[in-house]
Amino acid sequence: MRFVDEFRDADKAHALAAKIAALCEPGREYKFMEVCGGHTHTIYKHGLEDYLPEAVTLVHGPGCPVCVIPMGRVDDAMHLASRPEVIMTSFGDMMRVPGSSGSFFDAKAAGTDIRMVYSPLDSLKIARQNPDRQVVFMAIGFETTAPSTAMTMLRAAAEGLSNFSVFCNHVTIIPAIKAILDSPDLRLDGFIGPGHVSTVIGCRPYEFIARDYGKPVVVAGFEPLDILQSIYMLMLQLSQRRSEVENQYSRVVPWDGNLVALRAIGQTMELRPYFEWRGLGFISHSALRVRDEYAAMDAERLFSVPGVRVADPKACQCGEVLKGVLKPWECKVFGTACTPETPIGTCMVSPEGACAAYYNYGRMNRTRVAEASAAGSAGRA
């Protein structure tokens, strides 16, 4: 696959790893946060940590769309879905996210009409096919996904579809990063910037990080070499005592983002005064809601939504994991009470969730792995 395979080359990874190792100042520890869950996924899926020196630690950030949905919103969605006239549509990732009484998947098994879609546009197809039902799209995701929801709303409006609406849970990444930067218990040396969000918002929004907090940011692609190169670029900035926003993913991310996408979002959605993030609490101006002009497509206004706040289960330490304070395995219930089969926190649900990524791909003794790899004939490290 073009633009994929060439960025998975092991030889180049060794070269980059050597460069990174060479940049390590003796005795210094480096902590970088990959903001985006897609990066977390790549890191574990490809075993990228095998290439990093001990001194470099990756901290998994809050950029997993599913992980930050608070339980109350899941319950609200479930409440909507349980209306007999409603067909709820949802991305596959969302299906296993636990609300306080089970997931969409459980509700579907119990008879609630919840259907999985690949694209928000599929919801329109379902709406057209079921004119006597109300199709509600469970909109989740960061700025990457919001434009697709926006385009789908514009399309529905153009068609005059009257039975399609959006339960809007889109969130914006910058306030979350800011919240993390402001949290007292975390020391980071730099950020691996979210590549796909940046195709929409561009690189400028990160400048305050470099400027005000003095932390380097490298917007990174999603292949393992992209991430390794970004780490190298961060190390290089640190060694040169620079703190800038750089774009490793320039083949995909334009510096100014996608204006059409931003316009579409702006036309249909506006910032909420505040929104609850799982583990991070309420963050102001951190999420989107449907604009008044599209009230007829706003499920929150069309149907009454209980909107109760549900406290996370006490055992759940997702907040600490999302902030990068705890490693996934350091959560007390990790792997015993909380597993991908029975996720207690949402970080255990999505393949982008730090806990799930670690559990599914990373759960092994790296020292022993390294030995085995060296010995094993099937490997080729």
Added chain:
Amino acid sequence: MRFVDEFRDADKAHALAAKIAALCEPGREYKFMEVCGGHTHTIYKHGLEDYLPEAVTLVHGPGCPVCVIPMGRVDDAMHLASRPEVIMTSFGDMMRVPGSSGSFFDAKAAGTDIRMVYSPLDSLKIARQNPDRQVVFMAIGFETTAPSTAMTMLRAAAEGLSNFSVFCNHVTIIPAIKAILDSPDLRLDGFIGPGHVSTVIGCRPYEFIARDYGKPVVVAGFEPLDILQSIYMLMLQLSQRRSEVENQYSRVVPWDGNLVALRAIGQTMELRPYFEWRGLGFISHSALRVRDEYAAMDAERLFSVPGVRVADPKACQCGEVLKGVLKPWECKVFGTACTPETPIGTCMVSPEGACAAYYNYGRMNRTRVAEASAAGSAGRA
């Protein structure tokens, strides 16, 4: 079973048979029509003909509710049923009656929403459970069944149910008997009168047969001894040169019928000017339709019904069988092209249809049967 088993006693049957045989005038043939398909069913199911002398022949009449439904009405019903909002409800007997493009059963297999009910009241239950659908009850039957439809309509009206209607195909037996009496090609010596119809209409309506046509009528019950006794009573009238209406089934049939039932019919339905009977053609004042006062429950007015007339398949000789001109097996296609699996005519569908009754129960060589019975240890004739 009380009122059943005691009327199935073989010893008494032998006694009656002997009495009947004794009444046969040498050289004379006796032809009695059992008007009612229920009687036809009893006759074959119990092998009653084994008790009758050669000189006595039973002619099967038109009193099978399903057999007289013309193809056009089945097609109309199918048209109604195929409307997406309609749930058609039907008695089991009706399910296999062929229209010009298959039966209800076939339509159901192809996805049409047709449900079997035991009682018309079950249709109300379905209507209550499906407030957004239109439940149409396929009403068929003679005066026996019409009161149940009428009571169901009255109940629906009392409840204010707005999604229940009736596709009314109720027919009345007297005009059909008159049509047979007037048909030139048939000579009958008397009638075994329909017992269950008579619980509703009583015995008086048959008086014209005795009076104007000089044929004896005995209203008969449905157990084999009832029929045998009725034949005996007919033979007795003939031997005494009487022609009267007698009531063999007095344990169930009041001479004046059931006034409540007649009132219920009269309140909800009225005579049609004419109606088509399969095989018998159009007979005036021979069927019921919904009264104007209940127009909101008349499927024929609520929905447009094509009302096309469909000619019976050319090979079909149901008309002759219904009039008693042909014995079932004398129809050219009997048992080869027309079988209960693939009925061409409706007489092959219902267990009360003469052809079906003969095919299912009677299809054997009676002479050989008699021999076998005599020899067989399992029998006890």
Added chain:
Amino acid sequence: MTAGSGWISDALREHEHADRPEVPGGRTELPVTDREQQVLDRIDRARRRRPRVREERITMSHGAGGKATQTLIEAVFLDAFRNPLLEPLEDAALFSVAGPRVALTTDSYVVSPLFFPGGNIGDLAVNGTVNDLSVSGATPLYLTAGFILEEGFPVADLTRVVSSMQEAAVAAGVSIVTGDTKVVQRGKADGCYINTAGVGVLLGDISLSVACAQPGDAIIVSGPIGDHGITIMLARGELDIEADIISDTAPLNGLVASLLAAVPGVRAMRDATRGGVATILNEIAKAADVGVLASEDDIPVRDEVRGASELLGIDPMYVACEGRLVAVVPGESAEAAVRAMRGHPLGAGAAVIGEVVADQPGIVRLKTAFGGTRIVDLLVGDPLPRIC
């Protein structure tokens, strides 16, 4: 809705028991890799625990072949059916059979409702297949079990079904040695369908076939007919009819063994299921090209079965049984056969109901209680409640 907040507390309770060696001084004491390794070891122990189905309902995951499927198989099926042949959970069960010939049969069970007076789909699925083997003259040994579950099916119901299967298997002396589970979307099944295939062994040179029926043979039924079919029709509730009647579902291998021991010359046996006794009589008439003459008076039918049949306008001769067999034996062995069957609890109501005759080959006739004769043909269509 599955789970409820209950599952979280459940999971946590279990977690408490995840024999975790406490790190004395808290996590700062050990280097990171050691602490991580301890967590991994704890997870490893938790994973090796006895699996438990936490969901209240079957979800698509239970059929996807992954962890949920494995948990379902181990916690529900293996746990109930446990035997050395099933236990390896390999692609096929391996065993030896001692006997010159092997009998193989299959049936799918789609009964609705799944639970009914006298049984449920589980014992039905075991007994039905045991019976097909038994009436073939085989000693039933091994069963397969294939489940098609509908998304949303309550796990508690599945557990009940499965434990009934095991009880039925134990009662019949057979083992369920291999199985399969598929889950289909909601609305693509009716809760639970089960297929069982069965393997039995024929000892000696027994040779049974309805084609062997000969004029003069007696036809015997092992007990009152139609109980199962009527029970099911009433259990559906649509007819609003109540009656104190229960399904006759039962394994017939014991009864068959008694019969074969007493009457080695038995010509054929069939278990009367769908289509009832009438269908079997027709199968005999057709296969052997003989006439069958049965006697209505001699056919055992319970009052309730008769009452319900009259109300619905159906004929008990066509109504299904699930624990009755029809046997064809030489006329001279009829008495011995009935005696042998009556000696077994499941044959207490055995009776000769007719005989094989030479004339009218292919046709089944019934001497009615009234003293007449009528044909009993194969049923056309379903036995539909009728008005006329």
Added chain:
Amino acid sequence: MTAGSGWISDALREHEHADRPEVPGGRTELPVTDREQQVLDRIDRARRRRPRVREERITMSHGAGGKATQTLIEAVFLDAFRNPLLEPLEDAALFSVAGPRVALTTDSYVVSPLFFPGGNIGDLAVNGTVNDLSVSGATPLYLTAGFILEEGFPVADLTRVVSSMQEAAVAAGVSIVTGDTKVVQRGKADGCYINTAGVGVLLGDISLSVACAQPGDAIIVSGPIGDHGITIMLARGELDIEADIISDTAPLNGLVASLLAAVPGVRAMRDATRGGVATILNEIAKAADVGVLASEDDIPVRDEVRGASELLGIDPMYVACEGRLVAVVPGESAEAAVRAMRGHPLGAGAAVIGEVVADQPGIVRLKTAFGGTRIVDLLVGDPLPRIC
């Protein structure tokens, strides 16, 4: 709508051929009983004719056990599967098996759509069960076939499915010797579900089990993985994705025979179906309590399977195959095994994909193409298309 007015003309045409000896002078010539007898004889001849299913769609009657069921069995199933063991249509098929041990397996097939590029539910149902027997080391001999049909299912589709089954059975050298048909109400199934159980015989003392895997063993896959699963996902049409890819459904008994002939020391085989190759690797790790170390680069995956998987965010390792096996062989036999498999058309793409190791028992690790290592656990849930 079934039939159409066409069925009447059909029936009449057939009636014309009902070799009816013409009564010379018409019916008045003969006494009534003789005429009646002639009609009865004519009917008798018509009834003994070859049965034919006239309906275009399956109706409830086809499952009621009466005439329609019998017609369906004879005209569709018996006609396609005809063999001496099936033909008596007794309650069980009887046969002898020559071999010390017998293998028994079952699987239900609920694939949707029923017809897909490269096959349909029919050949799938035969191949799948043949494969479970084959990978157990058995020579597949006899299959059962249990159908659950949905009211309204087109008879033409059923006929296609059944003839594919027969073709697959012939190709695999097995016979379908007993069967069962149930019909469920519209909306209670998805057209057609099939269960097949299979009996095979183990010759010699071959003993295969994933529990026998030992450190040093090589793990081999017989060809590119995931073709079937991706084909089915795309064939459903909901994803609007097109690709020139067809199911790999195939009978593996020939390939297994070649492998066993070349490498008698084979430890175990599994056919990779639901859950894909990843699940089998986990089964090995768990059953033998060993580690499994596979190499991403060595696992054959077609471009289209990879492309579709990337688009959908799923992992080909978990995608189903229906004609691929995973074999565990001693390390020293790996080369011979691959050579033997490549000599067979169904093993042309065979490759060593990993090895059994002693450390991290119970865990499957994958050396990624990138040179890292990751765990490959059992799949949780369905492979769901994902956005993130």
Added chain:
Amino acid sequence: MCLGIPGEVVEIHAETPDLAKVNVSGVRRLINIGLLSDDPPKPGEWVLIHVGFALSKIDEHEAAAAMEFLESIGQAYEDEIAAMRESLIE
């Protein structure tokens, strides 16, 4: 015409006196007795049931009379048969 089955009224439905529970050979069903409102059946009385409605009451007196007649001719017939047999034996 149309199926009619005799059943014994077991009880009148308390809330809806339109309905009665009838017993047919040990099988019970609620049926509508609205068509007999001129003379509603009491428990112990028998009715004829058709499609869930009681169509008429069964007159035990008339039934007994019918049986009597049948028995009388049955008796006469048996006497005759017996006489014939005796004459044959003689």
Added chain:
Amino acid sequence: MCLGIPGEVVEIHAETPDLAKVNVSGVRRLINIGLLSDDPPKPGEWVLIHVGFALSKIDEHEAAAAMEFLESIGQAYEDEIAAMRESLIE
């Protein structure tokens, strides 16, 4: 964040120029290119696909530059390794 896959535009949908068929490793799907209306992709160009939408065009020039950099350090690394090996042999 969120899955993004590179695909090659194969053709623009004739009736709805909002839609384009893309090819991902031999697999084709129609996707919405409305978000690229400022500079619509032409057949042969590559786009990044996310939930059925093209989110951005892939800049081949930038990709080549990135590759060049990676290759250069790869080369440098290999030279170094080779040098090291030689030094060991010596």
